[in-house]
Amino acid sequence: MFDRLKKGLKKTSDSLRHKISAAIGRAVKIDDEFCERLEEALLLSDVGASTAALIVDEIKSKAMEKRPADAEALNALVVDILAEILESGAAAEPLAPGLNVVMMMGVNGSGKTTTIGKLAMRYKAEGRKVMLAACDTFRAAASEQLEIWAKRSDVPIIRQREGADPSAVMYDAIQAARARGADLLIADTAGRLHTQSNLMRELQKIQRVAVEKAGVENFRAWLVLDSTIGRNSYNQVQQFGQAVPVDALVLTKMDGTARGGVVFSILKEWRMPIMFVGVGEKMEDLLPFNASEFSRALLGDAVDPA
């Protein structure tokens, strides 16, 4: 599993590590030029501008205090601070006993349906009784897409016609899940831009129905974020969170070139737990987020505490 993660993050990791060592160069001097180069390295990896400024400040004060003797020591110090951020994040809450209802939400094209397909397979393999609910009744062929995934992993799916009320689908699905003794119901919702308040209210209604029906302890709302997205991820986290409390994030499409930087912002500034990361097209490429493994895969074995 670690190898998969490492392979998926290779491009991001290579570019980040290369940029950091380039920023450090041979200099040990902690001057403005060094800070600027470091900031550049972070920005190019999609760490947002404000998070980058925070990290650079931290590195600066730590370096002033410890006064590393050479470039290598400085590099280690930088990597240490980055690893610390990755490992300081909150852990996502595990599933509750009984029937769990997980509502997947996110903007259009973030990868919700595909992620659900992969999750269904994963949880089924773990021995759970999984069911799917096609609450995306808006996009053309969305429920067909989910149905194909349901067939692939051989789990039942509850769907209605296009244009049906998504909260009604949720209601039916929970009832059906109870009747069939399922312990995990994953609901797909339509992609929506977080700026559309009517669609955000629709989401609240689905959540209300699910919480009433399944109980608040057994309800989870996971926000799917496309890691290609830059600064806008922040707005998405904020505004989805305002509509429906987000329990955890799922990061998709991490296997690109300059991605993954957003993880630093998520953990450092927004303090959100990450549940899964997607590093490839295959089902096995959706991995549970493990902070220390992730940090090792991204920053190299040098920071392995063991």
Add this chain to the structure above:
Amino acid sequence: MLDSFTEKLGGIFRKLGGKGRITESNVQEALRELRFTLLDADVNFEVVKKFIANVKEAAMGEEVLKSLTPHQQFFKIVKDNLIDMLGGEHAALATGPKKPTVYLLCGLQGSGKTTTCGKLAGQQSKKGKRVLATPLDIYRPAAIEQLRIVAGKTGVSFFFPEGDNDPVSIARKAVSHAEDNNYDLLLLDTAGRLHVDEKMMEEVRAIISAVNPTEVLLVVDGMTGQDAVNIATSFDPVGVTGIVLTKMDGDTRGGAALSVKYATGKPIKLIGTGEKFDALESFHPDRFVSRILDMGDMLSLIEKVEANLDEEDARKLEKKLMSNKFDLEDFRNQIKQVRKLGPIANLLGMIPGFSGLKKHVSDDMAEQQVGRIEAIICSMTPDERKNPGVINASRKRRISKGSGTTVQEVNQLLKQFDMMKKMITQMQKGAMRQPGFGKFR
């Protein structure tokens, strides 16, 4: 669109304008803030560097510092450089030398290819073209079905050779099907692919060399971060001819837009601005920058009005206005027409200086208000709509009950309508004094 970006830029200019005199250090500070704003808007790092260097060079010149209106000069420099960065001129979609013209859409998963395909199909068939859409995505579950439905909704033809599993051969068959059936335009919707996936990139190259499309459009999510430049430069060698930016109706700061043109030299041709199938606009760098800088975009607004309003209706209305026979029925039609233009808040953003107001008008608030007015008018009898004068207290009660509103609201509407009629009468008098005003309907 781009609101927070606009707000921040406005702050920088205001600050600079507030200083009586502009010195080198003022400009330096403005440039620093400008740099941060651009970076924070996801504009690519290299692009920001180059941009700041260009603005700095132009702004530090003697003429600017010594001019009487230095901050306006600075504003102009920033504006010109932004337009420049976005490609300067508007680039229209090309038409092939013979039928069918072929547009191929490619891009990452989830960037919005199929939706764009649907929008493009709708837009072109509205222009009178015979459009055929064909999916080349044989991988994603239900992708073919999605395009089939989208094509049905936008009223264009759909073609897919059942059982064929080779995108290159599907594309070839689609072209000959389009040739045989005399279609004007063929839209090819390819599978989403990652730019680092060599095998998939090879596939798109093979499709392109097999059918030689008139336009190869790279569809990029407008919210993309620093990777936008990597994506664009890796797709570019397959023969991209233009870029489509999608999801520009969110609160993205549009940094990707500012970067891809610069990185590839390929023009941005279209932007997607909403969920509905008519939410696709041609891209005009100068207008886009006007919107960013809160100078409005009246031209796009007028085009939108022209594209959506029925000329016949408009002429009828003009006649009624002139003869002062404008009644509540016409008022309702008027409202219907305006609603066709899209969310009211979006329209506000196109009017110079109004984008600040946008924040206070939430979409559904305005939408709701308009809905109530429609409901009230619908609850009136045809006679009442023609002669609002007959509406007495008991009629008002009936109307308010019928429309689920209050008598006050009915009163308010009648009052507004009255005022409107007065205004129209005044306008008519004015129009007679001012030659040429009649053209401005």
